[in-house]
């Protein structure tokens with residue numbers, strides 16, 4: 001009897017691990033193109049608890065992609081896809097912006113991640 005309970009727990013924990021593994025995957029993908037001096041699109045929607053992968057490309061030069069609320073940043077390099085996966089844990093609007101100086105309009109180069117519950 002004890003042995004049967006132990007096996008049931010083992011299966012349960014393996015199943016739980018699989019679910020966590022899936023949740024850690026890339027989820028929905030959203031392509032965002034960086035160019036002087038904008039992100040296209042500049043508004044991206046996400047859902048709490050659902051992984052979202054930004055697929056970042058640059059149309060001209062090196063840009064940056066920074067999301068302070070998520071503690072993330074990356075360079076966006078021309079002719080290369082840069083992927084960044086997040087799993088939002090709370091609803092709200094969160095800024096992302098370029099943090100590599102790219103010219104006179106650099107300060108305006110920003111967008112918003114809108115996370116819905």
Ligand SMILES: [Cu+2]
Nearest residue numbers: 098100102106
């Ligand atoms: Cu810039």
